[in-house]
Amino acid sequence: xxxxxxxxxxxxxxxxxxxxxxxxxxxxxxxxxxxxxxxxxxxxxxxxxxxxxxxxxxxxxxxxxxxxxxxxxxxxxxxxxxxxxxxxxxxxxxxxxxxxxxxxxxxxxxxxxxxxxxxxxxxxxxxxxxxxxxxxxxxxxxxxxxxxxxxxxxxxxxxxxxxxxxxxxxxxxxxxxxxxxxxxxxxxxxxxxxxxxxxxxxxxxxxxxxxxxxxxxxxxxxxxxxxxxxxxxxxxxxxxxxxxxxxxxxxxxxxxxxxxxxxxxxxxxxxxxxxxxxxxxxxxxxxxxxxxxxxxxxxxxxxxxxxxxxxxxxxxxxxxxxxxxxxxxxxxxxxxxxxxxxxxxxxxxxxxxxxxxxxxxxxxx
Numbered sequence: 535x536x537x538x539x540x541x542x543x544x545x546x547x548x549x550x551x552x553x554x555x556x557x558x559x560x561x562x563x564x565x566x567x568x569x570x571x572x573x574x575x576x577x578x579x580x581x582x583x584x585x586x587x588x589x590x591x592x593x594x595x596x597x598x599x600x601x602x603x604x605x606x607x608x609x610x611x612x613x614x615x616x617x618x619x620x621x622x623x624x625x626x627x628x629x630x631x632x633x634x635x636x637x638x639x640x641x642x643x644x645x646x647x648x649x650x651x652x653x654x655x656x657x658x659x660x661x662x663x664x665x666x667x668x669x670x671x672x673x674x675x676x677x678x679x680x681x682x683x684x685x686x687x688x689x690x691x692x693x694x695x696x697x698x699x700x701x702x703x704x705x706x707x708x709x710x711x712x713x714x715x716x717x718x719x720x721x722x723x724x725x726x727x728x729x730x731x732x733x734x735x736x737x738x739x740x741x742x743x744x745x746x747x748x749x750x751x752x753x754x755x756x757x758x759x760x761x762x763x764x765x766x767x768x769x770x771x772x773x774x775x776x777x778x779x780x781x782x783x784x785x786x787x788x789x790x791x792x793x794x795x796x797x798x799x800x801x802x803x804x805x806x807x808x809x810x811x812x813x814x815x816x817x818x819x820x821x822x823x824x825x826x827x828x829x830x831x832x833x834x835x836x837x838x839x840x841x842x843x844x845x846x847x848x849x850x851x852x853x854x855x856x857x858x859x860x861x862x863x864x865x866x867x868x869x870x871x872x873x874x875x876x877x878x879x880x881x882x883x884x885x886x887x888x889x890x891x892x893x894x895x896x897x898x899x
Contacts, residue, residue, distance in 0.1 A: 550659040553652055556874070559862040567860035568880035573699070573729075573840050575762035576876045577811050583763075583800040590796035598792035605768075605795045608802045613742060615772055621781035624789045626728050626756040626769030629781065630693070631657040633752060633771070636780035637722050638663040638690040645684055646693040647676045649700065649869065651726065654693055663690070674701035674834045674842065678713040691722045696739065697729040700864065700872035702836030707739040714748055722777065724752045728769075729838035731760035731812050732819075737837065742772065749774040757794075759839060760812050761801045766794035815839050819875045825885045844870040855891045859883055 556571025579587065602622050610617040623629035630653050634644060640662035646654045648667035658665045666689070668681045676694060685692075694713075696705045714723055725741045745751045756769035768790050771781055801808060816839075823833055823841055836842060845852055846868060853865040861884055864872040873884060 546659070546662070551652070551655055553656055554864075556864045557862050559857070559860055562860050565860045566879070567862070568876055568883070569862050570874040570876040570880050570884070571862045571864040571872075572764070573759060573838070573872075573874045574764045575759065575811070575815075575839075576880075577762055579762055579797065580801075580804050580807060582804050583797050586796045586800035587793055590793045593792060596792070597788050598790065598795060600788055602790055602795050605790070605798050608799045609770055609772075612802055612805075613772065615742070615745075619745075619772055619774060619778050621771045621773065621778050621785065622790045623769050623771070623781075623785060624767040625758055626726065626754045626771075627651075627653050628767075628786070628789070629754055629769055629771045630654065630724070630726070631660070632781045632784040633722060633724055633777075634658060634661045634663065634691055635784045636777070641688065642690040643686060643688040644691045644693070645681060645689050647681065647695070647698065649866065650693070650695045651699045664688075670698075670701065670703075674698070674703045674844075676703075676705050678705065678709050682713060682716055685717065685721070689721050691724060692717065693724045693726055695726040695728075697727075697733060697836070697838040699728065699838070700840070700866065700870075701834070701842045702838045702840060703834060704733060704737060704837045705739065707737070710739050711744070714744060714751065717750070719748070719750050722750055722752060723748070724754060726754045728754065728756045729759055730755070731809065732816055732839050733837045745772055745774065749777075752777055757798045757801060761798070761808055762811075763794065763797050763801060766791065766797055768794040768798050815875050818878065818881055822873075822875065822881050822885060826888060829889055831888070840872050840874045842870060842872055846870070852888075852891060855887050856884065859887045861887070 558569050559567035606617050606620045609620050623632060634657045638644060638661050642663045643666050644658040644663050645666045647670050655665045666684050668677055668684050671677045694705060717723055727741060741753045745753050752771050752773040754771050758764040819836060826833055849865055849868060849870055852871060856863050
């Protein structure tokens with residue numbers, strides 16, 4: 535028998551970064567632990583949403599509606615956009631991949647700010663395309679002028695993550711409109727707005743209007759964050775044809791489960807109640823930020839459901855202190871920590887650790 539070196543796989547996959555999901559805290563018996571590492575809602579689904587989930591569970595022996603007709607109709611009515619302009623995916627993260635697969639291939643370029651959402655370089659590498667990462671400004675905002683200057687004939691997709699994950703900053707609406715006006719129309723521009731519900735209305739870009747005016751603009755949203763359905767994996771894109779057609783072609787068949795569809799519809803129907811929860815998260819976020827600033831920490835504004843602490847070389851020490859206190863947060867080695875806003879008890883404990891941690895240089899002077 536001839537020996538074989540094993541399955542022949544793509545060698546370039548070895549260079550792909552791994553997606554680092556927020557980790558759960560280690561089990562403890564002495565204290566209550568809290569997971570504030572994944573930007574999830576700490577609220578359980580509303581009773582009406584839970585009822586929709588239970589009802590849908592009775593039919594899981596059947597495939598879900600492959601066209602997600604009822605959910606698409608609900609989104610269409612909610613945003614006043616044509617149903618054919620809506621595409622669904624297993625979270626907005628899947629739609630990021632579908633967009634890249636629809637527009638780019640080997641040798642093409644995907645342009646985005648950095649640091650930003652970790653899935654962008656992963657999906658880019660899977661497609662065989664090249665990442666063009668443009669550094670954020672010192673205040674953690676997108677440098678749209680530098681991004682425009684980075685466009686080349688090989689640029690196929692540009693991602694604008696606002697609020698930006700993990701830094702929490704938003705793009706200025708006027709700057710964004712000018713940027714879009716100066717991007718060649720053949721380049722797909724993705725407005726990734728997974729956290730937009732946490733942004734005050736007066737500071738939001740008019741993304742739906744921009745999509746209506748520019749056929750190369752895609753708006754990404756998700757039910758994972760403000761709607762509290764992270765475990766059900768349902769996101770959506772709003773775009774004009776032919777982009778929406780391409781996204782449906784690259785979608786995983788039956789990817790959005792019947793339970794996820796039912797829960798998303800119920801969440802849209804209960805949106806006013808859910809947005810009251812968003813207000814409470816924003817209030818907690820602002821309270822935590824004020825406490826940190828009073829201690830001397832230098833923070834840029836966050837418009838999401840998390841806070842970003844740029845700690846550079848002190849990141850690991852602060853991370854370990856929080857781990858010892860039963861709090862799991864999301865570390866970015868040698869850069870900083872992203873701390874999700876969770877239960878009041880979790881937020882208070884985080885404040886206590888930040889106040890008592892013995893890292894002199896962790897508080898910028």
